[in-house]
Amino acid sequence: MAKRRGSGRSTINDVAVHAKVGAITVSRMLRDPSKVSPKLRERIEESIRLLKYVPDSKARALASGQNDVIGVLVPSLSNNVFADILRGIHDTVHETPYQVQIANTRYSTEEEDRLISLFVGQRPAALILSGRDQSKNARALLEDSNIPVVQIVETGADPIDMMIGFSHEDAAVSVIDHLFEQGYRKIAFAGARMDPRMERRLSGFRTRLKALDLYDSRREATTQKSSSVSLGRTLFRQLHEQDPQIDAVFCGNDDLALGILFECQAQQINVPEKIGIVGFNDLEMMSAAVPSLTSVRTSRYEIGEQAVSSILRRIKGNFTGPKVVDVGFELMRRNSTKLKKS
């Protein structure tokens, strides 16, 4: 007598029976009340309330062939960079019928692969991925899936579908040029969590210094450990040991830059006179530090915004823009690199 399966929850059918209408009428009312006469509408609303009916979104997605989920893969949630991007994504998705689903790859390509499969199995409306180093398998899967995809944070050739970011290598070059121009000559690099983007910053650092004939491999301190302020202090000590002559440090992260500032304070090393410091990303704290810290400002919020708006255009079928969008970056010159009086 009892239904053979079923969750026990009320279904659209229960509501229909209770309100003495067809199930499809309930369905219509839920999606567009104006398609149902006020009379039935009231009865249905009443039944919904009484039966505590909550529509099942996956049944709807299955039946309609439409999914309102936009999946977002980020390598980290403690990294403020991605927090800002996610804010841009959320704000833009907010006024649409879509919803955001975030997943964390923890900087692991295997995990990214796993999550991409999981998402593809969900048939999301679109997918936002971080970086451009997805595995071959993942690429193939995505390309076959026909799901709109945006790769964010970097630019590069051969996007899976769309791409929004900037060149980390160019950004690093502009940092070196600034330090050089300010008169620093013994420039070091400090990097943590050497993910592909950090590697590209390091690569820009090397290329540019070599071109200036100022490169010295002792002036590099990198680690796979995740970035932190204390780590900045440690890396500075390490650099100082490797070459006591260094006069500036380009940090792959703002955290490290702050750590180096603290270490200099602790050792009574004058910033910017004895040591110039540059960070990367220009988190809010950089301008509030004493002295204020030079950093590369990246348009993280904007990247999130644009990722979503490209997706929306793509879904609506009026995506015309270029596949790869470069949002650029801006070097924020502050007191931590003010050697020259200008």
Next chain:
Amino acid sequence: MAKRRGSGRSTINDVAVHAKVGAITVSRMLRDPSKVSPKLRERIEESIRLLKYVPDSKARALASGQNDVIGVLVPSLSNNVFADILRGIHDTVHETPYQVQIANTRYSTEEEDRLISLFVGQRPAALILSGRDQSKNARALLEDSNIPVVQIVETGADPIDMMIGFSHEDAAVSVIDHLFEQGYRKIAFAGARMDPRMERRLSGFRTRLKALDLYDSRREATTQKSSSVSLGRTLFRQLHEQDPQIDAVFCGNDDLALGILFECQAQQINVPEKIGIVGFNDLEMMSAAVPSLTSVRTSRYEIGEQAVSSILRRIKGNFTGPKVVDVGFELMRRNSTKLKKS
């Protein structure tokens, strides 16, 4: 001739036909290969590869009545507090068949309501909510839904289901006691983004100071703006204007504490001699600052971990523990409040 509906993707049926087996055999193989003879297994695997078949998770969830999604609602993604909690959640979920789905309420109760409805409509395996101030409607919805729920970050009476956190009020009291013990007498409070937890910290601050007969309403600076280091600098200036005599500041956030430290450096005010500073949460940077900053350490990672493990036990049916778990907090005494030589 063409199917009337359908996405164009290959389905389990396509695979079954191709491999000349029943659909259910494919289904079985996907879930437990050992239930299918090696011969068929091979054929099916081959067909899956050829047809690029990817199982549809929502169809599976619908048919089986089981959902592997654990939903997590957080008020913010830029707040490191939640980043750490999410890390704990992810790490614990990782070795289970479940997957995490994060949503962001942006400190808005309406948004939280909307998202809770959305989640309930998905019939997730469980839900993790932040704080204990859900709307009445949301509570009712959740209670009717029968979904395991954990409220995190705070403790309190009357949990929806389970609850894991600590008392923000008690934590504030312990801060005041420490400052008092160190000899500070004109203690101020700086708070941003006055969410319910921040309000409870403020309330602890007031209660305790009143008990000590040291309360002065001029020594409070609060704002709805979101917390930042620069804001810390601003709030300190404001406090100083409201009462130039203050000798210590309890900050509702570590960001603010760092900002106050910077402002003191800029104004050449000695910390801890002239001003004692205490933060809240004990983010990593606090111990790396110069001078190191006193803060209240909260077990964020652990909260995430325990939230998930309670859920797992609840799902397996062997949840016996108390409904409300207090993970406590720890005051990390550092140089920014070292007035007394001890």
Next chain:
DNA sequence: CTGTTAGCGCTTTCAA
């Protein structure tokens, strides 16, 4: 404006 019928893609049930 409203309803009937036939799926969406998968799994449960029951049988072989």
Next chain:
DNA sequence: TTGAAAGCGCTAACAG
């Protein structure tokens, strides 16, 4: 070990 039939909760398609 394998499969056929029925159904999960909802909606598209086509009537009326």
